[in-house]
Structures are given as C-alpha cells and as structure tokens.
Amino acid sequence: MSVRKPLIAGNWKMNLNHLEAIALVQKMAFALNDKDFDRAEVAVLPPFTDLRSVQTLVDGDKLRIVYGAQDLSPHDAGAYTGEISGVMLAKLGCTFVTVGHSERRQYHREDDDLVNAKVLAALRHSLTPILCVGEGLEVRQAGGHIAHSLGQLDGALRKVTAEQAKSIVVAYEPVWAIGTGEVATPDDAQEVCGALRQRLAELYDPEVASAVRILYGGSVKSANIAGIMAQPDVDGALVGGASIDAGEFVKICRFSDMAG
Numbered sequence: 001m002s003v004r005k006p007l008i009a010g011n012w013k014m015n016l017n018h019l020e021a022i023a024l025v026q027k028m029a030f031a032l033n034d035k036d037f038d039r040a041e042v043a044v045l046p047p048f049t050d051l052r053s054v055q056t057l058v059d060g061d062k063l064r065i066v067y068g069a070q071d072l073s074p075h076d077a078g079a080y081t082g083e084i085s086g087v088m089l090a091k092l093g094c095t096f097v098t099v100g101h102s103e104r105r106q107y108h109r110e111d112d113d114l115v116n117a118k119v120l121a122a123l124r125h126s127l128t129p130i131l132c133v134g135e136g137l138e139v140r141q142a143g144g145h146i147a148h149s150l151g152q153l154d155g156a157l158r159k160v161t162a163e164q165a166k167s168i169v170v171a172y173e174p175v176w177a178i179g180t181g182e183v184a185t186p187d188d189a190q191e192v193c194g195a196l197r198q199r200l201a202e203l204y205d206p207e208v209a210s211a212v213r214i215l216y217g218g219s220v221k222s223a224n225i226a227g228i229m230a231q232p233d234v235d236g237a238l239v240g241g242a243s244i245d246a247g248e249f250v251k252i253c254r255f256s257d258m259a260g
C-alpha cells in the first residue's frame, strides 16, 4: 500500500433521491463511527439534487465523510440551461467533483478538450477533480490500454500547473470493468496506475507524481478491494454500484470483506 492517504469515493451515479441519500449517509456514518477508523478518506458523490441534504447532514452531525458532485460545467455562470457550476458546488461545501467519467464521455460525447476545461473550472473554485481515464474493451484487446489512458491524462491536464496538479485525483477506470462484474486484476490496475504516475513525473516532476492519489474503479467490491489496495500505485477506489449499499461500501472503506 502506498504512503498517500487512501481515498474511497462512492459514485452513486443517477441513483437515490434526497431522502434516500440521507438514509444511506446515516447508515454509513453509523457503521464508520469508530474513533479508530482512519484507514481512508471516505467520500460520497451523490446526484446534484441530493447535495444540499448531504451537506446539512454532514455539517450538522460533524460526520467524517466528505462529498462532491459527479460533473460540473466548464463555465462559472451564465446562459447554460441545465448546467451546474463549480461556484455553486464550492458554495455547497463540495470537496470533489468527478470529471471525464467514461459515462460522460460515452453518453454526452465529452472529449479531452471539454474534460480539460472542466478540470480547470474545478481547480478555479478549489474543488478537487477526480479525473477519470480508461480504455474500452477493443483498445484493451489490441494492447493499447496504457497509451490510451496516458493520452487522456495528457489531454485533461493542459494548462494545469504543477502546484494544481499535486492536488488532483486520477481514477483509472477500464470501461470494460465498469458495472460488468469484470474486475481488472490487481496487476492490471497496478500496470496502468504505475504508468499514470510515471507520466505525471514526466509532465511535471517526481514530487507531483508522488503527491497525486490514483484510484482504481470498475466492479470494486469488498471481496476484491484488499488485492487492489495492496498495489503500490493504487491509492484507493472509485466505487459505483457497491457504493449505494451501506454495508458493502463500509467494508470497502475498511479494505476488507471481514469487517461490518
């Protein structure tokens, strides 16, 4: 396991209304209410409509859970119907925002230029982008997974300074492993996460490379988290489906299928 503070982030995707969000966070907080629990920073990434409720709960009960959004506009304000800005997310106390998730790239045709603009927008408002990269099945089968992921990293980090880069989180999410039950092996995860860290050293310097947390995402469950977390360049997980099951998510936060 790495020297960086691990991060386990739950991407709820388009699931749970604000009442269900409150119930889930309460259950998670109860199960993590252990003064010795310090294994990981725990984050939830609910839909926009849940954020105010989650904020109220986390602040009111002083929970050791942070939260963020799943997307943001590249713009700060204006006539952009349906969009949510970094300014708004910062005002709600968000810590994180995912950018470039493969579902945004696939269903909303987000390209590297837009992902880059969103990374810069997040950084402008002191939000930590969780920058998602990762290849589809065809690219993996053709052996292009590393080049593909590094290309997405390069594209997303244009005009990002070394100081800013230190604060970001990168998530390697092979598209073929998302929601499929087809988890990458710990070695697969390490191979690409290690290459991403090496690229950060080339783009910036070794200090930046060793500061950035790199997560693995794709069918993470309590049964496979321990092997993934044992890899030197994997600093946590971006969890989808398993993050809306409080018991399962808490086990993942403890890196084990043993604890409740």
Ligand SMILES: O=C[C@H](O)COP(=O)(O)O
Pocket (backbone or CB within 6 Å): 011, 101, 173, 177, 178, 179, 180, 181, 217, 218, 219, 220, 238, 239, 240, 241, 242
């Ligand atoms: O953001 C999370 C990823 O898309 C992984 O989703 P999953 O855990 O349901 O495979």
